[in-house]
Amino acid sequence: DIQMTQFPSTLSASVGDRVTITCRASQSISSWLAWYQQKPGKAPKLLIYKASGLESGVPSRFSGSGSGTEFTLTISSLQPDDFASYYCQQYNTYPYTFGQGTKLEIK
């Protein structure tokens, strides 16, 4: 199975900050990577697909980059609504696997 290592596991930041979350795959997954946002008690929400594609309706302050084994999710200017957990997921090879998640907290 492809292992997805996501870091940091927790990130403290302030409104207006630029933050980056990294996800590393144990082998190449080309660009078959998605990022999801999850708030407590809610279902995950797709933000980014195919490493850098912005899902419809997602604010442009979210961006994704990378290919192969190294990927990043960047939020350019944090808004209050962005404090949540974030997960990467590879969908290159079965079984699809998620990173362990990053909890973005208010500093």
Add this chain to the structure above:
Amino acid sequence: QVQLVQSGSELKKPGASVKVSCKASGYTFTSYAMNWVRQAPGQGLEWMGWINTNTGKPTYAQGFTGRFVFSLDTSVSTAYLQISSLKAEDTAVYFCARRGSTSMDVWGEGTTVTVSS
């Protein structure tokens, strides 16, 4: 609008079975695969597998074979997850999620299954 509506919370005793439903609306059910994802309390997301809504063929991730069964009723645009011989460690929220052209683009709200004596 496109949505997946899941069945309500379940409280089951160890050894019992549970069947979670996921009803799709707003799109052609058989045009998109359906995935299942588990989230244990306080933990991350775990992909369980998927079912081809055209053929009904399921694919299970390791760790979800044997007691877990994905099924469909295309006449009512509904996918099902059945878990038998429930154990305490099956306590989790179970999500269905449509695999669209981008990735898992539409999710159900989740069904909490609690296994306790």
